[in-house]
Amino acid sequence: MRLALIQRWQWGLHWLMAQPRHHLILQLTVLLVALHEINQFHWSRLPERLLAVAMLGRPAWLQSRWAWISLSALLVVNNTVYWFRLVNHEYLITYWVLACTLAIFAPKPRQVLAWNGRWxxxxxxxxxxxxxxxxxxxxxxxxxxxxxxxxxxxxxxxxxxxxxxxxxxxxxxxxxxxxxxxxxxxxxxxxxxxxxxxxxxxxxxxxxxxxxxxxxxxxxxxxxxxxxxxxxxxxxxxxxxxxxxxxxxxxxxxxxx
Incomplete structure (x- = not known):
């Protein structure tokens, strides 16, 4: 049982690392959007969370330009309307999702993500x-x-x-x-x-x-x-x-x- 569990973890880790680096970054980003402050749930965040979960479940959506544009728009609107209850790192999440959206349109998404992340x-x-x-x-x-x-x-x-x-x-x-x-x-x-x-x-x-x-x-x-x-x-x-x-x-x- 323990050996099977270890092998499963090893397979999962190998599967993650075998992906293109930018693909893994996009997955981690939508996972962060879906789980961020889940213990302080607000209904206003439901649309962006549902979209993030859908992007995790559908690999094609993770590479969809319209999906990332929609996720960026939802975050920007939420930040604008409910600015009074945001903490500073939530703006950074929005900035990063916008950077991911730009990367989806780029011929070299990994370089775009690296440049934006560094700055x-x-x-x-x-x-x-x-x-x-x-x-x-x-x-x-x-x-x-x-x-x-x-x-x-x-x-x-x-x-x-x-x-x-x-x-x-x-x-x-x-x-x-x-x-x-x-x-x-x-x-x-x-x-x-x-x-x-x-x-x-x-x-x-x-x-x-x-x-x-x-x-x-x-x-x-x-x-x-x-x-x-x-x-x-x-x-x-x-x-x-x-x-x-x-x-x-x-x-x-x-x-x-």
Whole structure:
């Protein structure tokens, strides 16, 4: 039984890798559209999800220009109408689907995808590092990342394992912050933390600035040549070190597509 399962996995992996690279990228892209934020389902996303599932199930649709035009149109309309509930990586998904649509029309789709992917990643990281430097919120590690560790439930695992903050303390901090928001309380409040969490926030802040700057440089500039050649490994290092602490998996998924 176990041997049969292993052989099936090996066959599936061989089948995936035997496809043209751009075909695999298109499959991963529509899979991302179909499964993105599936735990926070909105009816407005149903048309694009259904189309993405259909494109996965019908190989001819995956190569159809009209299917990709339709998927792009649905995403653009959704982003335009429901902009108020989008998070930033959802715009990146739309940009990438538009890039896939352009690639379908190109005689060399793999090159089109590679060029767009490289610039999308490079500019995304460049703007991210520019915002962090201009705003200054990452420079002391306390104004943004420390606060986020104490309040954002997605970072609770990192706050507990790296910062030594008890789960009960994090819950109390979130309840206190929610009370301040709902009652309009304007006097200063003190969230509970510890020196270790403060130090971890500072280290991670400077690590974020460093790794995002390296990724931006690696994808946007061919110099230094060694950094350019190893750009994919720098991106993987960013994904592993960032999303192990901050589990925004949708953004990690679009980076790997």
């Amino acid at each position: 999308l990643i490079g500019l995304c990281f460049a703007f991210a590092i520019a915002w962090k430097l201009i705003a200054g919120e990452y420079l002391d590690g306390s104004s943004f990342l420390h606060l986020t560790f104490l309040l954002d439930h997605r970072l609770a695992m990192g706050a507990v394992l790296l910062g030594g903050v008890p789960v009960e303390t994090l819950t109390a901090n979130r309840e206190l912050f929610s009370l301040m928001q709902t009652t309009g309380y304007t006097d200063p409040i003190a969230l509970t933390s510890n020196p270790l969490m403060s130090s971890v926030s500072l280290v991670l802040s400077y690590w974020t600035l460093s790794i995002e700057g390296l990724v931006a440089l690696a994808f946007l500039s061919p110099w230094p040549a060694r950094l350019w050649r190893q750009r994919d490994w720098w991106l993987i290092l960013f994904i592993v070190t960032t999303y192990a602490v901050i589990p925004v998996f949708a953004f990690a998924a679009i980076l790997r597509c």
